């Protein structure tokens with residue numbers, strides 16, 4: 001009897017220990033933020049209406065939460081302000097296909113959580129949500145208090161902290177980040193009318209035809225001469 005109660009008591013202790021251990025074992029770090037909350041933070045901050053529209057239209061907002069669930073590294077969102085969009089060329093966004101618009105928005109999400117003080121610890125190039133096999137990466141340099149994000153096409157600096165917990169950081173940037181892979185200048189199409197090099201072949205061809213005409217005339221003259229001489 002005594003033995004049995006001792007046994008059940010130690011069993012009880014064992015379970016107590018087990019539940020305590022389970023409760024204390026570190027769970028995967030999760031941000032309390034879902035995509036809806038991230039959108040709310042941006043809406044409340046003001047000045048991000050264009051980016052909010054883009055992030056919703058491309059469904060990258062939903063991808064943010066799956067990224068947070070699948071990776072313990074957190075995310076850092078670099079959000080261009082509305083005035084950042086106003087200095088863009090009007091056709092910048094319209095020139096992109098839907099898939100490229102998704103990549104453009106994903107490009108503004110770094111796949112690691114970074115406090116402002118941690119930006120000078122990253123190694124370049126930095127991975128974005130869009131990045132894979134060397135594409136759609138960006139570089140970060142810190143000079144004094146200035147965090148400079150370069151894409152190879154343009155650069156932006158962080159102008160404000162919108163939100164941080166220990167998994168999600170949101171910063172305002174002063175310019176849209178234009179990925180090199182989407183906006184690299186392609187081969188410049190020739191403009192025949194304006195380029196002086198193109199005038200040369202034009203002249204050459206007309207002088208060639210002049211020479212040809214001359215030969216034809218000469219030939220005809222010879223033929224006439226032949227007829228006359230006969």
Ligand SMILES: *[C@@H]1O[C@H](CO)[C@@H](O)[C@H](O)[C@H]1NC(C)=O
Nearest residue numbers: 044045046047048081082083
């Ligand atoms: C929006 O941006 C402008 C210009 O940068 C600034 O003057 C204004 O205070 C900002 N508004 C909000 C709500 O942050």
Ligand SMILES: *[C@@H]1O[C@H](CO)[C@@H](O)[C@H](O)[C@H]1NC(C)=O
Nearest residue numbers: 143146148149150155156157
């Ligand atoms: C950011 O980096 C670019 C490219 O390296 C450079 O041209 C620009 O001057 C830098 N801007 C700031 C504010 O440091």
Ligand SMILES: *[C@@H]1O[C@H](CO)[C@@H](O)[C@H](O)[C@H]1NC(C)=O
Nearest residue numbers: 124125138139150151152153
């Ligand atoms: C980014 O950094 C890498 C490594 O330092 C360098 O090779 C690359 O040229 C940089 N790209 C840009 C656009 O600054």
